[in-house]
Amino acid sequence: MSIAKVLVVGTGLIGTSVALALREQDVAVYLADVDARAAHLARELGAGEEWSGGEVDLAVIAVPPPLVAEKLAELQKREVASAYTDVASVKAGPIADARRLGCDPASYVPGHPLAGRERSGPAAARADLFLGRPWALCPGTGASADAVLLVRELVSLCGASAVTVGADEHDSAVALVSHAPHVVASAVAAALERGDDVALSLAGQGLRDVTRIAAGNPLLWQEILSGNATRVAVVLDRIAGDLAAAASALRSGDPDEVTDLLLRGVAGHARIPARP
């Protein structure tokens, strides 16, 4: 079985980028969005045609996390596709919602491409957004092998690498490697509000890198963080504790404790896999 027709519901940055990547592979893509202007722009960018309700092999639900399950239930009820996936950056919540709404677990393979940009919306979309990036898949025990195969093919067509992982494990992982780091970058950037122009003129590449993701859409991120709140809070408390301890050690002239944090940082940094 191979993907010939895909429906993308939600033509924001991720949905439109998926659509553009599939178009480059000559997959027929149909687009839908409650925001008619976003859908129009995505079509203008060559991301696909307007969806008229026809059947597809795969439906990609690229709407905000709290709306995923509702959209899934609606599409499954209409028997639109053989398989369904989503791209929400939290997984346990949407999966629990889907269960509550009585969605069919056989045709639903939850997903999360680990890619993004500071800009959002279809105009920021890029066909190569997922190239070489990890793409988490969290199929439930009831997922059909055919549905999993279709979604894995989607990941492959987008040039990404599938990583199969449990939903809870996924949410803990992204709290650590994505969500908490975003809040930390925001806090470093927020501190800059107190600097004068001369201070800011001394900014180097290090500060630019640490704070780059802080430019991301605050409302989008508030939604992501709220959907993974407890797990993110655990990581943030740990980091806040390390920083407060470092501040205290610096004040009391105890360099060893600071060196220890720096050494742990070197060790932790070395654990990040090299880009493929």
Place this chain on the structure above:
Amino acid sequence: MSIAKVLVVGTGLIGTSVALALREQDVAVYLADVDARAAHLARELGAGEEWSGGEVDLAVIAVPPPLVAEKLAELQKREVASAYTDVASVKAGPIADARRLGCDPASYVPGHPLAGRERSGPAAARADLFLGRPWALCPGTGASADAVLLVRELVSLCGASAVTVGADEHDSAVALVSHAPHVVASAVAAALERGDDVALSLAGQGLRDVTRIAAGNPLLWQEILSGNATRVAVVLDRIAGDLAAAASALRSGDPDEVTDLLLRGVAGHARIPARP
């Protein structure tokens, strides 16, 4: 007056990079280092010749911050150069040390190029390390105009942009834009030690950017942070407070407080000047 001969004392990453940049501009460069192997490697890399004690226009003291004043006093006593500068990333401490050791304030123009790499030592040096980067200068009230001109010419020859700033203001600024962000990057990276391999396999570009500088030399950074301890502690406490408050707001389901931090992050990030 123009720079024809420069002595670089300390052939680490910064000293050797200064030397290489000057060699590209056909300035005669002499090298000295207590570590004979480092000096030898710098010479092998084409950074200059061994210094035999002759006079130069400008001496660049590129030794660790706590050793700057002692080296300055020694060189001034021997009347080696018309002007002296250093490249230490903290300024108030070395300046106070120099005053205590009776150094001549007329020929000393403290400096700090805002550039670096995660690797250290002469092998990591690059002639273009300072290209387009800010280079802070903190001349005291007693500095001679000739000395200031010579050091500004050095900055210009290295392709950097001079930013004149008071020493205390400099140290507060770099605490905010460089030193505290380094500790924060280390804390985010240190948290990764708790992640399993699957979690780390989901790392994206955001995490790589936030933690890049955490790979820096811990002993070098411990020294930098110790030299600016109180100012760095103030910034770290503020960031730790924001993170603890965000964690608490996430736990209590109060998204507005988190959104507020994210919005402040966007505003602070926007204050970083675009790269020239």
